[in-house]
Amino acid sequence: MRKIVFFLIQLYVLIFISACDTNQKKNKIPSYFPQDKNQFFDSVRAEEIILGSMLFFDKRLSIDSSVSCSSCHDPKIAFTDGKIVSDGLPSHKSLRNSSTLLNVRFNPTFMFDERAYNIDMVSLIPLLDTNEMGMNWHRLDTLFKQDSTLTKLSYKAYQQPCDIRSITRSLGAFMKSLHFNKSKFDDFTISNNTIIFSAQEIKGKDLFFGKGNCNSCHTAPLFTNHKHYNIGSEKNGSKDLGRMVGTLRKEDMFKFKTPTLRNIEITKPYFHNGKAATLENALDFHLSKDRKTTDFDPPILTTAERQNLISFLKCLTDGNYILTK
Ligand code: HEC
Numbered sequence: 665m666r667k668i669v670f671f672l673i674q675l676y677v678l679i680f681i682s683a684c685d686t687n688q689k690k691n692k693i694p695s696y697f698p699q700d701k702n703q704f705f706d707s708v709r710a711e712e713i714i715l716g717s718m719l720f721f722d723k724r725l726s727i728d729s730s731v732s733c734s735s736c737h738d739p740k741i742a743f744t745d746g747k748i749v750s751d752g753l754p755s756h757k758s759l760r761n762s763s764t765l766l767n768v769r770f771n772p773t774f775m776f777d778e779r780a781y782n783i784d785m786v787s788l789i790p791l792l793d794t795n796e797m798g799m800n801w802h803r804l805d806t807l808f809k810q811d812s813t814l815t816k817l818s819y820k821a822y823q824q825p826c827d828i829r830s831i832t833r834s835l836g837a838f839m840k841s842l843h844f845n846k847s848k849f850d851d852f853t854i855s856n857n858t859i860i861f862s863a864q865e866i867k868g869k870d871l872f873f874g875k876g877n878c879n880s881c882h883t884a885p886l887f888t889n890h891k892h893y894n895i896g897s898e899k900n901g902s903k904d905l906g907r908m909v910g911t912l913r914k915e916d917m918f919k920f921k922t923p924t925l926r927n928i929e930i931t932k933p934y935f936h937n938g939k940a941a942t943l944e945n946a947l948d949f950h951l952s953k954d955r956k957t958t959d960f961d962p963p964i965l966t967t968a969e970r971q972n973l974i975s976f977l978k979c980l981t982d983g984n985y986i987l988t989k
């Protein structure tokens with residue numbers, strides 16, 4: 665039975681990799697994306713991505729073999745899980761809402777509170793988290809050394825058995841391969857032709873870059889400036905202290921990373937605590953005048969203007985997105 669399940673996982677991963685591979689080939693980083701890290705990403709080899717994608721879907725990476733990375737980062741919903749906060753090991757919950765991994769390669773820091781910097785190491789956080797995968801260093805280091813398929817792949821990628829280093833590095837390589845940039849907004853950026861948009865979408869775009877001032881934090885083309893702000897999403901007394909968890913600085917209390925708005929139509933519910941179920945709820949919450957802080961002064965927008973903004977936000981969905989079609 666276990667062998668059949670493993671075979672099915674392998675089959676799924678192979679289909680996934682070939683979709684990914686085709687996507688990558690026709691999907692070079694466009695000139696309007698940040699170029700500074702290209703060399704670093706270009707050095708990622710196919711062998712590493714293959715091993716990383718096998719591991720990404722493998723539930724044996726959790727203490728009771730019940731959770732894989734893909735349990736909370738499901739490729740069908742832009743590598744999120746649709747939950748308010750993620751379910752982890754049985755009768756456990758993560759502390760926050762799952763983040764998309766699409767285009768995560770461009771992030772200078774990781775997690776809502778900036779508690780990780782290195783994409784080749786960041787996987788250790790969920791792997792060791794007692795709510796999420798509950799593993800320990802020893803088990804991770806020895807887990808796959810006897811697995812002939814993974815050993816073979818690890819030798820191909822790193823000339824060594826499949827240990828904790830090949831696990832974290834290959835998962836990093838897999839995440840670097842998740843680069844997607846085929847939305848209506850990208851078509852517009854390339855052609856500079858507003859005919860691509862409906863009248864309502866154009867109004868939304870003008871609000872986004874103009875009166876709404878959204879672009880100052882959700883900056884195109886990644887729709888984040890990677891900075892952290894207190895937008896009033898947590899109040900005094902809340903347990904989640906935001907960036908202060910990572911930096912221990914009092915002035916960082918309740919600051920959270922600005923999430924990308926690419927694929928926002930798919931990645932509900934919203935905010936680090938999953939508080940908003942729909943995009944309408946998200947904007948009503950974000951723009952309520954009670955949310956005013958020293959970091960953020962919500963612009964006053966009518967219901968019609970918010971609807972226009974939402975139709976523009978839907979232009980950030982990747983039309984080419986794998987496995988959603
Ligand atoms: C039980 C659910 C769960 C599992 C399993 C899980 N994650 Fe996550 N992941 C989350 C949540 C929730 C967040 C947001 C946490 C935060 O910011 O504090 C997150 C955030 C991340 C981020 C940061 C994204 C960003 O933009 O900052 C990366 C990278 C990541 N996960 C990769 C992985 C990898 C690789 C695995 C498997 C080794 C994995 N995750 C397993 C729930 C999970």
Ligand code: HEC
Binds near residue numbers: 922937
């Ligand atoms: C001062 C910076 C700032 C400005 C300006 C700003 N945002 Fe945000 N936005 C954030 C931060 C930070 C979060 C995440 C907060 C959290 O999770 O608690 C966020 C979250 C969101 C979310 C939910 C994203 C998700 O994946 O959970 C949406 C949608 C959003 N913003 C849209 C907008 C729109 C539209 C505008 C313009 C009207 C705007 N924002 C202006 C900083 C900003």
